[in-house]
Amino acid sequence: MCRSLEHLPNACLERAKELKARFGSFLLKQELNIMGLSQKTDKLMLEDRQNWSFHELLAHKEGQCAFTTFLSSEYSEENVAFYLACEDYRNTKSSLKLCSKARKIYEEFVCSDAPREVNLDHETRTITLKNMEQPTLSCFNLAQSKIYTLMEKDCYPRFLKSAVYQELIT
DSSP states (O other): OOOOGGGSOHHHHHHHHHHHHHHHHHHHHHHHHHTTOOSOOOHHHHHHHHTOOHHHHHHSHHHHHHHHHHHHHTTOTHHHHHHHHHHHHHTOOOHHHHHHHHHHHIIIIISTTOTTOOOOOHHHHHHHHHHTTSOOTTTTHHHHHHHHHHIIIIIHHHHHTSHHHHHHHO
């Protein structure tokens, strides 16, 4: 009854990806309107968005939302989710929450059978696992850095050419 996607022609898969990106773009517009960021943005903000570096993109909610929408269309939103989870973890004040948050991040993104496993090399996984023995605020720094570089060098250039980005800057 339900066949896997690999049996579909490539043209169908590409069209589905395009529609998903457009739908995501539409949802992004709706979310920005709800948040009070209407389409009537002043020129300075538009120019700022056009000149965002990757770091600036991730520093703004609007940029995060657009980039996440794009990554969803490429089935790799776990990368930005992991990056943001690490940022949240690094801002944890309570030492009691540190261990549970660290375990949750590790189990969701880093371990080899994680449901939203990010693309890390064996050495980075091993170091991160070792860091989990005594979790500190910096225990995910290496893994987060690797994923940040992957997104910056690989995903971000494609994002700049995407329909989602074009919607963001217009």
